[in-house]
Amino acid sequence: MKKIQLFLLAFLGYQFQMYAQVGIGVSNPNSNAVLELSSSSKGLLLSRVALLATNNPSPLSAHVAGMAVYNTATNTSVAANPVYPGEYYNDGTQWVRKISASETKMIAGGTITDQVPTTSVNIASNSVYSESVLATVANFVLDKPSLVEFSANVSTDFTTNTDDPLTDGAVKMALTYFSFTNAPAGITTNTRFGNNSLSYTNSSSTGTVISGYFYMAPRATLNLPAGTYSVVLRGGGASSTAYKLTFGGGSYDNIQIKATPLK
Template identity: 30%
Template structure:
């Protein structure tokens, strides 16, 4: 009799293919229907790292107890890897609430880089650390697969500080690198690196390595700097070469270049309301013999050294001038002739040597108290009549040798005069 009952039970299971636990009426849509009021289903608990499941089948469900590689929780096998079931620890694409700055984060807990994609193309990669080899913090890449008529931007940083905002400091980009005691860099240490490579033959109307632009209206700025570079080297620093600004052009130039600038500085002449206006400004660098406000290193054959030392001396053909101006080679001073000019010929700061012809009626010199130290050479051309010489401001030309005041210049006369800040003094004739 028992055998008959068992046979009938098995036959009923084969007909309906349903199992009910805690119920005699399992849901028709289920294979297994478990019902309980105070108990649950206990899924197998497995350490997937130390005791992996052999030949797991797709959709196999386990509770992982490992925390070294995986995080603890429910995992299912998708046919190739174990995938964690979503829970409230997953970030919501529409925003999250109740987060903790100390515990919640985007990323992973293993030493793998994190990729951010659009159109299934990696746009940003937050790097990983390879101990003893390399370390990459953030890498941004752009590899367009088609042509574009708009803008192509690798990284765009926009900061909109609204009206009424009070801030101690505002930084568009702030980059800080620390090298601690014992750290060594065998090649190059860069706080910021910007590279632009053009390997195409296409024409580009403008190519800019770095663009720094400021626009302001009705602003009160105590100090404004387009670019500032500060070095603060402390005791014990060993530096072979230090450059506040380095700009190098290397490689081969093909085609035609209209203008080629190693350094270019332009300030709009429409500026107004300024106290001082500098195209280039070099603060005091001291008087040591090896300090230069400017140094052009010539090859000493076709080009000459041109220097401005810390003491203000200018050297041409020498990098150690012993005088305020020292030129190793020829000098050229401006030469002018009155030519066909008529009436009063006014000598200005644009003249040096002036040859006087008969067509002019007189010569007028600038006020000596406006140009102390300036030198002129006046030459009376052969055959001219005596020409009157006047001096602005009521000063005179005085010759110490003959103890006379010079009022005219005639044919065959020559005067070299210099301003003493009060009068013009004859220093040669």
């Protein structure tokens, strides 16, 4: 009987340990935590594994939601589902790489200097659209699929072709945008993105105009694959009557491109 009592006490103690909170380095673990670690000189080391692709559970036998590992491999053999070294968690259907703000890379801009040179574009009457390259923004390489943000602030001035105030009262259109001149296969070049348009009409035939510049702000966020890119900023306009657009004449023109890895 005594042996049975000891066995029951041991069993009940085991059950209590199974359902109580566990603390390592702490005597009273948080009641809301199954496991609490505490140390002033040591950390938690995740299992280090070599993943094959985000859609492949290997080296696990199946996708398990909530599973966390540190991937040591770079594997791009499955182009749509590459993996790179870093911490991954599993959402039950695929591996997802944890991205930190420190991985965002500034490709262009990030300064307060004037970054758009002064460029004039003469717009012919009844033109469909006339344009010019305002700036060769950047040539860059993405080593991982990334979310890339493009933005600019471009001063714009409307005048006659001889730099006089406009007096014809006709509507004038201006457009700024980005385009790739070189990009990986599957990414269209020389196509507009981040379009920002502006219409302007001088108030009367007396030539009344608003002093100073209009500012245009082309912006776009693109999900881009790894590869080599070249991007330019373009500007132009159209109207039923001839006029001149001057871009970049102000002192606060800027361009910015930044990329955050997705994989």
